[in-house]
Amino acid sequence: MLPTGSVLIPGLSRVTESRPPSAVAVAAKGLEVRFSDGSTCLDGASGLWNVMFGHANPRVNRAVTEALETAGYLKCFETSNSYAEDAASALIAECPAFRAVIFSTSGASANDLALKLVRQYAHHTGRPQRNGVVALNGSWHGLTFGAFSLTGEQLGQSMYGVDRRFVVHCQPNDADQLAALFEKNGDRIAAVFVEPVLGSGVVELRQDFLDVLEQLRARHEFLVVADEVTTGFWRTGPFLASSRWSFDPDIVILSKALTNGTCAASAVLLGPRLHDALQDADAVIAHAETQAGTPPSCAAITAVLAEGAALDAVHRANQLSQALEERLTALAKSHPAVASFNGLGAMYAVEIHDLDGTDSSALAAIRDCGALVHKSPGGIQLMPSLMYTDDDLHRLFESISAGLSRWQSSARS
Ligand SMILES: Cc1ncc(COP(=O)(O)O)c(C=O)c1O
Structure with missing residues (x-):
């Protein structure tokens, strides 16, 4: 039964799916979620894996409220605002292997941005024919058109006309398959996109696979993108799951716990190779979003990092x-x-x-x-x-x- 008068279709739900009123959440605090029939549940999924420090976390809420009262909206487009500057500095202080931050508004749009960046890198380093990317079967990078082409779960990409001509999927942890892909197409591949731990089914990338990825990167000079939308923010122990690797990825994508679920936000961290190439080329990156890098979202990011340190x-x-x-x-x-x-x-x-x-x-x-x-x-x-x-x-x-x-x-x- 749909709640009376509901005209809402929630994400990835069947259009005709019944939704009893007891399934409609109305409030959340700490680890408890309350529903419209008055029942409560203990949240074992931290929202949608993003509420790392409890619902309505006081430090994060305070920071967002203050930013809304002081600034409301300030753009991060051609120019910047102090909230975005502070959040970017705090992220780089937490991840010193990276040089710069670009804000976006969702995990998927950040993957789209990363797709642009790896091709722009290929262009500026004199290898414009490198427009292909490798992603993993069973992966999830989001559902916007670029991210959807990377996503290795089958969710109707053909029906939607998602362009997968430039994406090759490899089995997670199949080092031989990865090596064979580069043997055949190494001069056409701009990047390998991986989740350090695939969220769906919790599949961790094994050391032997990572070793081969590292060796192939040294030989073929492509970029490694670590999609840490789920694994970032201490989900696996350290701040970044990829900090366990013996090498740093060239790009890290963060979202989910970035604002503890309070604001739509994501961040793309640029490693030195990519950052230097963009600087040397005096490049302009054709990516901007009206709602990226806003005061409330960036205040939330800075507060989440402070909460992580305090706790x-x-x-x-x-x-x-x-x-x-x-x-x-x-x-x-x-x-x-x-x-x-x-x-x-x-x-x-x-x-x-x-x-x-x-x-x-x-x-x-x-x-x-x-x-x-x-x-x-x-x-x-x-x-x-x-x-x-x-x-x-x-x-x-x-x-x-x-x-x-x-x-x-x-x-x-
Ligand atoms: C690893 C990973 N990347 C990207 C995304 C997409 O993020 P969003 O739903 O914010 O677009 C998700 C979402 O679950 C994810 O788990």
Whole structure:
């Protein structure tokens, strides 16, 4: 049943999908989300993986409110504003391997921008024929036309006429396939786009794959783009998941937790090779968005970084990871519905026996038992906020266990 008078079609939902009023969220604070029927749920997915420091985080809210009261809107187009300058400096202080920041408004638009940058780099370095890019099967880079061409999940790219002539997809962690692609087309490839940990199913790129990527980059001089929209902001432990690699990517894309979910924003970080080439060419980058780099979004970014430092986010992420591992190990041993689990940091996928990848019935049962978790291929995904305490984790796992039992018995009846 659609809520009375609803004319809304939420993202990626079926146009005819029924939405009982109890599914409409009306408020959120800390780790709790409240629905229009008065029920509340513990958020085990940190919003859409973006509310790293709890809903309505006071520090971030204060910063956004102050920026709105002091400045409202100031552009970051041909000229800049002090909020954007401060947020960019704070990001580079956190990521000193990078030289400059460009703000955008979503993960997808930032991937579009990165696609432009890698081709502009090829142009300025005298290799304009390098217009191809490699991305990974099963990846998610967003749904605008450029990002959609990179996204390795099949979501109707052909129907929408998404131009994939310049994109080749490779199997994650298949180093031989990656090497073969470069053997054949190395002089036409401008960049390789990867998520350090693929969000869907939580697939971490293995060291052997990264080693080959690093060797190929040294030989063919393409750019490596780390899409850290999900993995950035301590999701896997360190601020950037790619900081675990033995080499720095040339571009990092951040979004999701960048504003703790308060404002639409993303940031593209430019490494020295790209930045130097653009500087040497005195380039103008043809990317600008009216709502990018605004005072409230940039105040939120600066506040999120300050909150991360104040809360010792790295330590929190590592402790949470350990606690999640322990609880998932216990759940996998005790609950017959659980087949396996995998993940790191504060991102874990749990494979459920006999659950079709598109079926959300287990998710609904867990929600009925008081917790929101995300769907993953053949299971559920836990993406908790770094604010989780042991008591919160206890509640989360009670809800998951009860929900899975309920789901199993309803599947049997
Ligand atoms: C790794 C990654 N890149 C890009 C995106 C797209 O971000 P947005 O939904 O803000 O366009 C997502 C969204 O989930 C993502 O996980």
